[in-house]
Amino acid sequence: MAKRAAAAAIALVCCVIAGARAPAAAQITEAGLDRFESQKRSVVLADRLRLAYLDIGPRQARPLLLIHGYTDSSRDWAPLAPLLEGHYRLIIVDLRGHGSSDKPPCCYSRFDFAYDLKLLLDSLHIATCDVAGHSLGSLVAQAFAAMWPEATRRLILISSTGTSFAPAAAGSALDTTAPVPSWLAGVARLRDPIDPDSPFMREWWQQSIAINPEFFSRRQRRDAAAIPAAIWRAIADQSLLGVDLRPMLSYVKAPTLLIWGGQDTLATAAGRKALQVGIQGAQVHDFPALGHDLFWQDPAAVASLISQFLDGK
Numbered sequence: 001m002a003k004r005a006a007a008a009a010i011a012l013v014c015c016v017i018a019g020a021r022a023p024a025a026a027q028i029t030e031a032g033l034d035r036f037e038s039q040k041r042s043v044v045l046a047d048r049l050r051l052a053y054l055d056i057g058p059r060q061a062r063p064l065l066l067i068h069g070y071t072d073s074s075r076d077w078a079p080l081a082p083l084l085e086g087h088y089r090l091i092i093v094d095l096r097g098h099g100s101s102d103k104p105p106c107c108y109s110r111f112d113f114a115y116d117l118k119l120l121l122d123s124l125h126i127a128t129c130d131v132a133g134h135s136l137g138s139l140v141a142q143a144f145a146a147m148w149p150e151a152t153r154r155l156i157l158i159s160s161t162g163t164s165f166a167p168a169a170a171g172s173a174l175d176t177t178a179p180v181p182s183w184l185a186g187v188a189r190l191r192d193p194i195d196p197d198s199p200f201m202r203e204w205w206q207q208s209i210a211i212n213p214e215f216f217s218r219r220q221r222r223d224a225a226a227i228p229a230a231i232w233r234a235i236a237d238q239s240l241l242g243v244d245l246r247p248m249l250s251y252v253k254a255p256t257l258l259i260w261g262g263q264d265t266l267a268t269a270a271g272r273k274a275l276q277v278g279i280q281g282a283q284v285h286d287f288p289a290l291g292h293d294l295f296w297q298d299p300a301a302v303a304s305l306i307s308q309f310l311d312g313k
Contacts, residue, residue, distance in 0.1 A: 162274025249278025
């Protein structure tokens with residue numbers, strides 16, 4: 001998820017870094033990232049949309065679908081993948097509109113994203129898998145698990161919410177007339193072509209620049225700049241704002257793990273409570289010192305937690 005810090009309300013695409021923890025993602029080398037990205041392939045789905053993805057790890061292993069956040073790509077998971085690929089078959093996607101996938105003018109709701117993923121899994125002859133999503137990707141994962149419970153073995157929601165990222169009073173119905181949050185104001189002003197090194201883009205990715213090696217965040221800015229401005233806005237309008245996730249949470253039947261960073265101000269108390277109430281029996285783990293992008297800050301700890309949950313420990 002793109003990272004833009006705001007003074008009063010941190011953007012959906014930010015994280016808060018607490019303490020003096022060294023950036024764990026610095027262990028990634030540029031050659032290693034090149035190898036990771038060289039494994040990307042694409043498929044034309046049954047709806048004729050071309051979706052890019054990685055398929056790594058043992059083919060006989062249990063599949064784990066990894067879904068990235070807003071304006072990110074499959075690269076989002078590069079710090080975590082080496083810690084998981086020996087045990088799971090990782091299916092790591094570029095959502096429509098992102099990365100190397102097609103960028104059609106329509107449509108960008110969480111249901112559109114989820115349907116693409118179901119078609120991808122069908123094309124790979126994967127009937128059931130574990131599903132993990134981060135931020136926007138966690139909303140897509142919620143929709144996938146709700147619509148195809150038979151295809152979802154276990155569900156992991158990272159830096160997620162059960163309400164919406166639109167401003168609303170805790171416990172209230174969403175106010176769709178609420179003003180656009182401050183972090184979205186710059187997106188509303190975006191015009192093509194987008195300069196990946198513009199002040200806007202460097203602010204948008206401010207936290208990634210602080211956590212990740214320069215070559216990593218540079219590629220993020222490049223790929224995000226290739227997303228047309230209209231699609232930036234479409235994703236925000238259709239998936240992040242003005243939606244209420246609560247009505248569908250009861251349809252999630254898979255054993256679920258909710259992972260949050262204690263310093264993540266985007267996942268509000270109301271959003272966290274809604275998920276815990278809406279998904280019966282969900283397990284919860286909080287990393288007190290970490291923020292929104294916690295698997296960049298401490299990939300080893302997050303990978304260990306994911307493995308324990310998926311293996312039923």
